[in-house]
Amino acid sequence: MEYAALFFILILLLFFLSRVLTSEIYSFFYKTTRSENFSIGILSAVLFIGVFVHEMAHFLTAKFLLVPTGKVSLFPKKDGDYLKLGSVSVAQSCSSCGWYYFYPFVGLFYDSGSIGL
Numbered sequence: 223m224e225y226a227a228l229f230f231i232l233i234l235l236l237f238f239l240s241r242v243l244t245s246e247i248y249s250f251f252y253k254t255t256r257s258e259n260f261s262i263g264i265l266s267a268v269l270f271i272g273v274f275v276h277e278m279a280h281f282l283t284a285k286f287l288l289v290p291t292g293k294v295s296l297f298p299k300k301d302g303d304y305l306k307l308g309s310v311s312v313a314q315s316c317s318s319c320g321w322y323y324f325y326p327f328v329g330l331f332y333d334s335g336s337i338g339l
Contacts, residue, residue: 244269248305266298266307273308280310289313 251261292311
C-alpha cells in the first residue's frame with residue numbers, strides 16, 4: 223500500500239515539476255530574446271519529441287479503444303494565456319456512461335494539452 227501512495231506522490235511531483243520547468247524554459251528564452259513568437263518556437267523545438275510521443279500515445283489509445291479520431295496537431299497554438307503544443311481530436315466515446323468509463327485506459331490526470339505561460 224505504501225508503494226502505491228509513494229507512486230502517486232511521485233506522479234504528482236513530476237506533473238508539477240514539468241509545468242514549472244516548461245514555464246521557466248519559456249521565461250528564459252523570452253527574457254533573452256524579448257520575442258514571444260521566437261520563444262514559443264524554441265520551446266516547441268526543445269519539447270517536440272516529447273509532444274510527438276505524447277500525442278501519438280493519445281492517438282494510438284483512441285484507435286485501440288475504437289474511438290474515432292480527427293485532426294492531429296503537433297505545432298504550437300496560443301490560446302489566451304496558454305500555449306497548446308499539440309492535440310488530438312477524438313470523438314466522444316460513450317455519451318451514456320461519461321468520460322470516466324475509459325479513465326483507467328487513457329491516463330491518470332485530465333490532460334488539456336496546454337501549459338501556462
